[in-house]
Amino acid sequence: MRSFSFPHAALATFYKNLSEFGVTYYPRLSGQQTSYELWQDEELDNDDLLKALKMVRPVEPLKEFFLTSREQVASFPQLFTKDIKPRVIVGAKGCDIHTLIDVQDNIYLKGDNEDPFYKERREKYYIITVDCPEPVDTCFCNILDGTPYTAWGGDLNISFGEKSLIIDILSEKGEKLSSKLSDIGIIKEVTDDELKYRDKIRANAERKLAKINRDMLPTDLPERIESKVDPDFWRKALANCVDCQACERICPTCYCFLLYDIPAGKGFERTKVLDFCYHAAYGRVGGGANPLANFPHRLRNRFECKFMAFPRNFKVIACTGCGRCISACSGKIDIREVLRAL
Amino acid sequence: MNPYEPRPASVKEVIVETPTIRTFVLEPKPPLSFRAGQFVELSVPGVGEAPFTPSSSPYEQKTIEFTIMKVGRVTSKLFAVRPGDTLAVRGPYGVPYALGSYEDRHILILGGGVGLAPLRSLFLALLHNVNAYKHIHLYYGARMPKEIVYDRLFKQWRTLKNVEIRRSVDVGDKTWKEQVGVVTVLLDKLPFKPKEGLAVVCGPPLMMKFSTQRLLELGFADEDIYLSMEKNMSCGFGKCGHCRLGELFCCKDGPVITWDKIKHLEDPFV
Incomplete structure (x- = not known):
């Protein structure tokens, strides 16, 4: 793995240079959190950019770039094509890149039929991950085998030196980005002092996470969920749920969608819309039967999908502890407590 | 593609x-x-x-x-x-029937209502190589005589070699000369030992549930009961999530799934 570094003050220049590879998104402060913002070459406070880069995952999950909430996927009778252009996405944390690789790639790129649009985006989009030095109370990657930094999955990774940003090149696409960046005259070799500082920051973040989440999750979650068939358990464990579906809509591992057709000319356009299993009609079939008609069944279904079915099918839990569902919940439900109550 | x-x-x-x-x-x-x-x-x-x-x-x-x-x-x-x-x-x-593994066995096809439709495709595929199987037993139940599907075809099917046909209706009428009762009445007095055969079932969820119970009582092995578990299969190829049944996806792991793979679920027929 090759690495280089550049001064904190050059972050805006870094973004500007990345934007030559495609439409670029970066984390921008938005109140007490960050969200992905389109880079428009405007004058921005470099300290604000740096502060945003250090904060935990942006509000939107990374998957939103790859699985849009609504997109046309086919037409009839004429053939449908789509022009997908490269993008550069800066700011994915370890929890998010792992949901893309461990969950969405397993669904959308494996099996007999790949999703061609997801695949093309995965091939064309550049992902730049960032260390996560400032975990917050909703974070729990550490109890799901995660760390507040990542050394794989993206194309480049940004970590923090005392006065510099350290860039690790993680892929061939990352090499392509870095070859261009080397022309801008701001980068240099990484020093041992920079790496020592980074190690210290990473260790601090891990310590902080260990304090936030002292207790590990049960190791036999699939079996526990399988045995919890009593609707009353789910009714009680998620008693404050008002069925707003915010937890699912914000979840980086939820992958469900439905297809619907809109009349167009003598044929139709087929649209793929992300769908969520708390929705009452989620399981309904043509004749009206609905195996998930009762809300406690739908509550269980969400947990069964992420913590039972997914690990059995793909050897990985479909949750990386990003904590978005906790932040988004209007009923203040904490998924960690539900899992521990199993 | x-x-x-x-x-x-x-x-x-x-x-x-x-x-x-x-x-x-x-x-x-x-x-x-x-x-x-x-x-x-x-x-x-x-x-x-x-x-x-x-x-x-x-x-x-x-x-x-x-x-x-x-x-x-x-x-x-x-x-x-x-x-x-x-x-x-x-x-x-979806996964096709492994017809090669059915050779030299009795094959019981048990359909209820419009559930005979997908079973007809299996039946016709078996007829293509009819001598490879010990016997094909096509058992079919409908609610009443006028709701029987393929009534136009049964007469010819009854003439086929190596094929046994039984039919029942829940409620008969003056013209009905065959069995009366829910479809499981057809399973009484099976002309073969369950261990020497397999059963393929398709019909409404309740019919599937009670047929499975009866087949198990008769001694069919869990892995020899094939159930057509068609759910809300929106994409058809294991991506959209809607047809998940436990850890299986009906679309890519089924839609025909053997009982041994789903018997641990609370109620797979809901």
């Missing part, structure tokens, strides 16, 4: 089977070949798409048939199509 993109299929014929069930004979271009047990996503252009298992022989290359009951939005619109209209199909999807 775009798996969401269907191909056109012109309607060649519409056969009225019962007041609420019709068979649609389609000619997809290019032809759509499938193996028994697989299903297809069928669209009424501009209305929507739904999964159906073909009811014709997989050895028929040019046309493909679907026998469909009018139950919902898409099927209601489907009943308005006429020969010459164009529908759209994509697939096939």
